[in-house]
Amino acid sequence: LRSYAASRAAADDTAAEQDAARRRLFEHYLATADAAGRVLIPHFLRLPRAEPARVFDGTEAALDWLDTEWPNLAAAVEHPEAxxxxxxxADALRAFFHHRGHHSEWIDTATTxxxxxxxxxxxxxxxxxxLSIALAGVNSGRYAEARAHLTTVLHDGLAADWPAGRAAVLNNLSAVHQRLGDPHEAIACGLESLxxxxxxxxxxVTMALANVGFACGQVGDLDEALGHFGRALEIAERDGAKFSVAVVLVDLGHVHRDLGHPDAAAFYERALTANRELGYQYGEAAALSGRAVLEARAGDATRALSDAAEAVELTRRIGDRGTEASALAALGETCLRLGRAAEAVSPLSAALEIARETSFTWCEAAALTGLAxxxxxxxxxxxxxxxxEAAAKLAARSGYRPLETRAAETLGQLAR
Known part of the structure; x- marks a missing residue:
């Protein structure tokens, strides 16, 4: 039917009429995709344009429309008349791609x-x-490529007249530095973005606080991390930012777990509910992994192994190599804490391989520590x-004090 309509338009309409029809189509696509994206992730920085009318009642309706129409939207980006x-x-599609993956198509669309x-x-x-290509890179384990795009924006002054854009670039650089082994630079970028x-x-503000908090956790400043995450959650809940709430609840689960606080389990439960309601599988996987480690450390094998394995499967489904490596490392630690050291070797070795392939330094150090x-x-x-020794050296060089301490404990036991 579409092919027939196109052939009739080519035969019956003037060039001006065809151009006007295409513009109406592009306007419709943009307004609807933009409305859907703003439902999915309201806090995302977007290019300045008129805010669209509300079209979708919630996340499920927005995702249903985008799941069907995104190939047409991507094709429109490539249209010579666009x-x-x-x-x-491409900007309007970013929130959808962040939810669903499709990393190759995301990068192709944004590159066009x-x-x-x-x-x-x-x-x-x-x-x-x-910025969009960099986020796709972070989500697919292409951290060095992501850093190159972000630093190009800063060095070439592409956001010199767009302070909000500069803040977003710095915030994403914070996330990249966390993965590439420079948590102190991650903190610096996150604080400047904040x-x-x-x-x-x-x-x-919320995501900048979350990135600073995450990097603080990497270097062992857990109380500082807790403060940043707590403030982030307060702001996100006040603003009704459901996506930000879902993300920060996972972070709070992690930091309460590592501090030994009993609140950790409740935060993971809330995080799972929030991320599942949004259909955000990255967050769901991170919450499952975190809860698995929490319960395994307590010796509770009831669901820890199934949670950890489900998290790995989710990351593979969405094609996020970095998160897959983290989930594999968590599965390995879960096995270790439950007294299944031999079973831990396979997921930890897989995590190490992916971490080295993607230059995910933190995960490399975690996998080496677990393997030791x-x-x-x-x-x-x-x-x-x-x-x-490899884990201790890498963790010390990067400033990952908790991992350095774990590796040192293993080496200390060998010296006895």
Whole structure:
């Protein structure tokens, strides 16, 4: 039917009429996709444009429409007549891609729009498209590529006249530095993003706090991390930002767990409910992994192994290599804490392989630490020493104090 309609339009309509029809189609796609994306992740920074009318009642309806229409939207970005619509359409799709994955298509769509923005000399649009490509890179384990796009925005001044864009770039750089082994730079970028967000009174405050908190946890400043996460949750709940609430609840579960607080279990339960209601599988996987480790540390095997395994499956379904590595490391730790050291080796080895492939330094150190503990538990002192020394060296170089402490404990047991 669409093919027939297109053939009749080509035969019966003038060039001006065809152009007007295409523009109406692009306007419809943009308004509807933008409305859907704002339901999914309201806090995302977007290119300046008129805010669309509310079309969808909730996340499920927005996702249903986008699941059906996103290939048409992506095709519209590539249409030679799309012109300035290209980067707005790609920008509107970012929240959907963040939810669902489709990383290759996400990168292709944003790259096409970036090329169009470069041809038009649209610097703000170039910044937005590089930010989108970088986020796709973070979500698919392409951290070095993500860093390159983000630093290009800063070095080329693409967001010089867009302070909110600069804040978003710094916040995403914070997430990249967490993974590439520089948590102190992650904290610095996150704090600068936070300063800009507070100064400009823009919605990025919650996620900036969350990134600073996560990096603080990596270096062992757990009380500091708890403070940042607690403030982030308070702001997100006050603003009715359901996506931010879901993300921060997972972080609070992790930090309460690592502090040994009994509240951890309740935060994980809330996090699972919130992320499942939003259909956000990244958050669901992280909450399942975290709860599995919590329960395994307490010796409760009731659901820990099934939770950890389900988290790995979720990450594979959405194609997030970095989160898959983290989930595998958590599965390995779950096995270890339940006295199944031999079973821990396979997921920890897989986590190590992915971590090295993606330059995910924190996960590499975590996997090495777990492998050292597993080798010690099965009586292979030589292998335990090899993995333990590698883990301790990497964790010390990066400033990951909790992992350095764990590796040192294993090496200390070998020295007795």
């Amino acid at each position: 012109r300035e619509y290209a980067w707005h359409l 729009a970036l090329t169009a923005a470069q041809a038009a000399g649209a610097r703000q649009a170039q910044a937005a498209m590089r 300063r800009l967000c507070e100064e400009l009174a823009i919605p990025g 503990e597993a080798a010690l538990a099965v009586g292979d002192a030589e292998l335990a020493r090899t993995h333990g």
